[in-house]
Amino acid sequence: MTNLFNPRRTPDCHEPPLSQVLGSLEARVMDVLWGRGESSVRDVFEMIDRPLAYTTVMTTLERLFKKGVLDRHKIGRAFVYSPVLNRKEWERRRAEGLVAAFLDGPEPSRDLLVSSLLDAIGQQDSALLDELEKKIRRRRKELSERGQS
């Protein structure tokens, strides 16, 4: 099972986009948890505005935990769930995941009508970049000296 957010459980950095991970019910459950914070299965079941069985909510929470979207701990005999990320961080990851998934897809950006600031860049040799930076510094110095004189 791919684990999206918890680095302890996810050494793999090639994460699938979030939209492929969450279904509509899962998204609704997440809404409840972001609104309420830490909640038990019963809390979520009572808050959710759809006619669902208690076990469906429990299974959904369990699935979200396995995906790494939720954390949980036991209070008494019941599990209490909380989101691993807050909504803002979630949105950030979501946007990043979506854009990256689009650009990482089967069609590379060569097949996009975009102009990129740094077109067709590959892994740059760091010695080359050092050299270029040195030239830039030299040129900046020249310009500032000319400006002073």
Place this chain on the structure above:
Amino acid sequence: MILSYWLRLLSLCFASFFMVHVVVGLGVRFAERRIIGLAERITARAAARLLFWVRILPAGTAVLVVAFACAPSYVRFEGRIVVERAGYVCLAMASFGALVWAGAIARGLRIAIHSVGFTCLCRRNGSMVRLAGRPSRMLVIQTSRPFLVQSGILRPYIVISQRLLSDFSNAELEAALGHERAHWLSRDNGKRLVLAFLPGILPFWRAFETLERSWSKFAERAADDIVIAEGPGPALSLATALVRLARMHGTMGPPSWLPRGASLLEGSNDLPGRVQRLLAPSRLGSPKFERLATIWLGAASLLAAGCLAVLASPLLQPSLHELLERFLH
């Protein structure tokens, strides 16, 4: 094979297109190195323009020959015989012609749809920032990946990652946006769309990748030149921005969303060349070679127009029709 009047016309058009396109296309391929060599000696803007028109030349010539010579001669002289036999050579050529066009249209549509999807995605997931005193609209995507692209053709958006927005200094950002604005002013995304719809020589051989890559390189350099024209300060800031962006990509690993293996392609990695030009803007091409490029392009266009005029002339139309008839059968 027995074909109707209209199917024969269609076959003839595709077959004629294919033959003219192959001949002119191979000519362009043959002269490619020399043309790119010439492009290196002229201003980047003129070079981009030269390469763009050279890339259009094969398909443009073939379409004009079909539209103004082959099709009119067929319509004028071919009797309205309901069915007639068409030869297999002509049909094979027509199939190739149809295939190269089908491939080009499919590719163009795929790229156009993909690009519209990308722009919509960025609009949905980015936060819009309007730049004071600028027509550009900027979408900020909350991501740690460093990128700055301009997406869209008629009303383009600049899409920038939050990381770049916070890491770049004001001067670097201004220079980078100036570069992207130059792309917009020269309608480079529109030209990319035109290139996407142009067919290759054979159905599975586009043959003009080097030319298209060189066009892209010179389009980037031409956009840099607009920043250079603003003075040494902005040029220096753009050079700094480019190197910083390259460094960011280096620390994050190669950006998987950029063309795969692009750095391995000859001439695609133009970073040192671009930085060098930004630091030493005096070497911006020679007017002598620019005139030469204009003469070359003008001569090629005149030659194409002359051939077309001869083919389309009323005196030659009966002979042309006879030739096409033989070819058809």
